[in-house]
Amino acid sequence: MKNIVVASDLSERSEPAVQRAINLAAASGARLTVVHVVDDSMPSGLSDQLLAGANALLSDQVAQEMEGSDVTTDIKVVTGDVFEAVNEVVDQTNADLLVVGIHRRRKFFDQVRETTVEHIIRSSSVPVLLAMAPGNDPYVRVLGGVDLSKVCAATLHKIGMVAPKAELNLFHAHEISFRKEAERDYETWQAMHVLPENLPPPTFVEGTAVDALHELMDGKSFDLLAIGAHTRSNAGRYILGSLSAGLIRNPPCDLMLAK
Missing domain, CATH: 3.40.50.620 (HUPs)
Structure with a gap:
């Protein structure tokens, strides 16, 4: 692999995905892009605050996970529709793999509509790895x-x-x-x-x-x-x-x- 993209929503659900993506990038020598999407329907002032806060938080999280690793990493915090934005980053980076975390379970909404993770996987042009377990060790x-x-x-x-x-x-x-x-x-x-x-x-x-x-x-x-x-x-x-x-x-x- 040459390029890996991991999507993070900044929650604990995304931590295994970021860990796994770093592990895979280190093992394969791939370049890693970590992306977070801020909803573009928010007022511009609030959106700017969220962009700055998300960028700082995501950078800190990745730095902690990257400790001791020499993986080349890009942080992308963007506004837009999450599905379109993630796929755009996948296309821009010519990614070989997209890594995501598990979805937040919602008893009612999960019964009546597609989850965010399902939508991302359905629309992705590359293989998708859904990570739920801590990702520091290779698969056995x-x-x-x-x-x-x-x-x-x-x-x-x-x-x-x-x-x-x-x-x-x-x-x-x-x-x-x-x-x-x-x-x-x-x-x-x-x-x-x-x-x-x-x-x-x-x-x-x-x-x-x-x-x-x-x-x-x-x-x-x-x-x-x-x-x-x-x-x-x-x-x-x-x-x-x-x-x-x-x-x-x-x-x-x-x-x-x-x-």
């Missing part, structure tokens, strides 16, 4: 979902960006009764796509992807889950599958979504 065990799509093949290549030395485990959930048929479908998918070398064989689980995740992660110590960000229809970069959306709201561990 990764679980990757295989749904036999082009997006899934791309996701498997992206795992190496964030967890190059981790133990990789794959799973394929199939809702058909015959294991042999699922294995043949997997072999066909392998032949049709360029995949990373030395992939481990997947665990085949009869049932939905949600059922498979519950079964595989129950009592297991995976610290990263990697899946494709949208549905198997490959209808476009702006679609989040129901599995992805559910995991974004309630991630069992750090979550990477690629498109």
